[in-house]
Amino acid sequence: xxxxxxxxxxxxxxxxxxxxxxxxxxxxxxxxxxxxxxxxxxxxxxxxxxxxxxxxxxxxxxxxxxxxxxxxxxxxxxxxxxxxxxxxxxxxxxxxxxxxxxxxxxxxxxxxxxxxxxxxxxxxxxxxxxxxxxxxxxxxxxxxxxxxxxxxxxxxxxxxxxxxxxxxxxxxxxxxxxxxxxxxxxxxxxxxxxxxxxxxxxxxxxxxxxxxxxxxxxxxxxxxxxxxxxxxxxxxxxxxxxxxxxxxxxxxxxxxxxxxxxxxxxxxxxxxxxxxxxxxxxxxxxxxxxxxxxxxxxxxxxxxxxxxxxxxxxxxxxxxxxxxxxxxxxxxxxxxxxxxxxxxxxxxxxxxxxxxxxxxxxxxxxxxxxxxxxxxxxxxxxxxxxxxxxxxxxxxxxxxxxxxxxxxxxxxxxxxxxxxxxxxxxxxxxxxxxxxxxxxxxxxxxxx
Numbered sequence: 001x002x003x004x005x006x007x008x009x010x011x012x013x014x015x016x017x018x019x020x021x022x023x024x025x026x027x028x029x030x031x032x033x034x035x036x037x038x039x040x041x042x043x044x045x046x047x048x049x050x051x052x053x054x055x056x057x058x059x060x061x062x063x064x065x066x067x068x069x070x071x072x073x074x075x076x077x078x079x080x081x082x083x084x085x086x087x088x089x090x091x092x093x094x095x096x097x098x099x100x101x102x103x104x105x106x107x108x109x110x111x112x113x114x115x116x117x118x119x120x121x122x123x124x125x126x127x128x129x130x131x132x133x134x135x136x137x138x139x140x141x142x143x144x145x146x147x148x149x150x151x152x153x154x155x156x157x158x159x160x161x162x163x164x165x166x167x168x169x170x171x172x173x174x175x176x177x178x179x180x181x182x183x184x185x186x187x188x189x190x191x192x193x194x195x196x197x198x199x200x201x202x203x204x205x206x207x208x209x210x211x212x213x214x215x216x217x218x219x220x221x222x223x224x225x226x227x228x229x230x231x232x233x234x235x236x237x238x239x240x241x242x243x244x245x246x247x248x249x250x251x252x253x254x255x256x257x258x259x260x261x262x263x264x265x266x267x268x269x270x271x272x273x274x275x276x277x278x279x280x281x282x283x284x285x286x287x288x289x290x291x292x293x294x295x296x297x298x299x300x301x302x303x304x305x306x307x308x309x310x311x312x313x314x315x316x317x318x319x320x321x322x323x324x325x326x327x328x329x330x331x332x333x334x335x336x337x338x339x340x341x342x343x344x345x346x347x348x349x350x351x352x353x354x355x356x357x358x359x360x361x362x363x364x365x366x367x368x369x370x371x372x373x374x375x376x377x378x379x380x381x382x383x384x385x386x387x388x389x390x391x392x393x394x395x396x397x398x399x400x401x402x403x404x405x406x407x408x409x410x411x412x413x414x415x416x417x418x419x420x421x422x423x424x425x426x427x428x429x430x431x432x433x434x435x436x437x438x439x440x441x442x443x444x445x446x447x448x
Contacts, residue, residue, distance in 0.1 A: 001034055001052075004159060008171040010074070011163035014058050017083045019165050023060040023090070025101050027164040029298070029337050030056045035156030035176075038128040040136055042148055048125055057339035060086045064095040070339040098325040099342075102299035106331065107168045112295030116288045117174035118157070119202040128153040131179055135213040139181040139196075142217025144224065149182040149193065151213065155203075162337070168300030174293075177203045181213045185220040192226075192404075194219035198430065201289040219373070222394075226406040229395065229447040235369035236410055236443040237362065237396065240426065242375050244433040247281060247350055249414055250274075252382055254314065255334075255345040256323025265385030265414060266314070273312045274418045278355055281309040285333075285348035291432040292348040298337030303348070306332075320345045351434040354427040359437040360399075362424045369396040370405065370445060385414035409446040416442070 002010065011028040018026035032054035039047045056079070057070035067089035071082050123131075136151030154177070161171035180197035196216035198207040238246065252258065253266035266274070285294050285303040297303050299321055307315055317327070320335035320343045336346040355362075363369070376390030388411040394401045417440050424437035 001032055001157065001159065004171040004173055007032065007159050007161035008163065008169050010056065011161045012169055014056060014079060014083070015163045015165050018058060018060050018086065021083050021087050023087060024063060025061040025165045026059060027101060027162065028056060028058045029339060030161040031158065031339060033156060033158040035154060036125055036128060037152060037154040038125055038132050039150050039152040040129065040132045041150035043133065043137065045129060046150060055339040058082055058086050059342065060090050061100060062090040064097055064099060065090050065093040066096065066099045067093050068341055098322045100321065101164055101166055102301050102321045102331060104166045107300050108170065108296045108302040112170060113286060115286060115293045115295060117172065117201055117293055119175040121203045123155055123203065128155065131209045134209040135179050135181040138210040138213025139183040139217040142214060142221055144185045144221035145183050145217045146187055147184040149184065151181040153179045162300055164300055170296050170300065172295050175201055177206050179206060179209050179212050181216040183216055183220050186224045190224065192220055192223035194223060199291060201291065205289065223404045226404040227395065229405050229408050229445060231446045233442055234445055235366050235439060235441045237369065237371045238438040239371065239373045240428065240435055240437055242373065243435040243438040244431060245375060246417065246438065247352060247433055247435060249380055251347050254317050256317050256319035256327065257344060258382070259317050260323045260326040263383055265383055269314050270316065272314055274314050275309055275312040275421055277312045279309060279312050279421060279423060280307055280353045281350065282353065283308050283347045283350050287349045290349040294348060297333045298335035298343045299331070301331060301333045301335065303333040318345045318347065349432055351427065351429065352423055352436065354425045354436045355423040357424055359424045359426055362422065362437060362439045363396055364399040366396045366399055371396050371401050372410065387412050387414050387417060411444045
């Protein structure tokens with residue numbers, strides 16, 4: 001794997017070559033990654049996989065025309081052809097008045113902060129195998145578990161470098177560690193499956209493998225013997241591991257490209273109170289060891305911690321440079337970039353700040369409701385906000401979680417759901433997007 005300096009130099013060299021070939025402006029992004037994954041099943045080694053790859057993407061501008069092209073072959077002759085093709089494509093592309101690099105006066109100029117994203121420790125495959133075996137064995141050891149889909153462990157390292165023709169050059173690296181297990185409980189048609197996993201930047205932050213396995217086993221056993229639920233309108237409480245999907249729908253509705261296309265259910269909601277005043281949602285790209293932390297965005301702009309929802313109010317859109325120009329606004333440092341295609345817009349580490357009630361207190365007055373632990377399907381309309389998804393979880397009766405339920409559908413409209421949303425106090429930072437337990441009253445539930 002290249003050093004950060006070599007990765008940055010490779011991107012800069014491609015931009016220089018594009019300018020020399022006739023591009024008015026250009027940027028290049030270089031990404032490389034290497035990972036090792038070990039999986040086991042029923043106590044035996046099942047697979048060991050090692051993958052390595054690198055890609056470089058070049059975007060060139062000829063006036064208001066642009067083209068983007070990428071390659072995974074780093075041979076100098078191939079990169080020379082890449083430049084020529086990009087220039088030729090740009091000359092034939094239609095004009096786009098909003099295309100262009102990020103504003104030069106807004107580029108990150110100072111030294112980016114150290115976010116501690118790269119772990120020096122790189123476990124050997126034998127250590128990964130041992131961790132996978134411990135996780136699966138712990139899961140299979142839970143009474144009621146009858147079979148296994150396997151356990152696994154992995155680690156990886158990635159690097160990204162970005163260079164632009166108007167003065168930005170930067171690079172950063174990150175590592176990842178993960179452990180998981182997936183098991184089945186029961187027999188025949190009554191069999192139920194569930195899993196558990198954990199991911200971290202540094203190995204020392206990883207959950208104990210045995211704890212991950214036990215969690216997977218307990219979750220599967222708890223789902224045995226599900227009952228049917230009568231259809232009706234009732235409170236729905238979302239487990240933290242799936243409640244983050246609600247924030248994901250919010251993000252999809254406030255990214256600049258969706259607003260510029262006028263294809264968002266939140267189109268006229270800027271500055272509006274979408275949630276109760278007790279709800280604040282933060283995007284923090286500078287969180288040390290965060291799973292999506294980054295020192296700069298996909299166009300070389302600085303990034304910062306920002307409240308997307310501040311005491312219930314939508315504070316602004318998430319803008320890359322192109323969508324910002326189209327809307328007559330300034331980019332917000334939310335550009336995201338892959339090797340192929342123009343930048344889009346997205347978030348980094350997002351969390352919903354906790355409320356004051358514990359999960360138990362949140363459901364204490366629920367006479368009959370649902371505690372949802374799994375969502376199925378993608379029945380969400382990003383233009384209207386209509387929401388309908390398959391779900392599984394547990395019945396809530398008289399303030400307590402009781403029997404497992406499955407084959408149900410929960411429905412509503414995202415705007416109504418946001419207004420009714422109440423967060424509990426149990427926020428933990430375990431994923432790239434983190435929420436506490438969430439309660440939403442007035443959802444329509446259809447039984448199987």
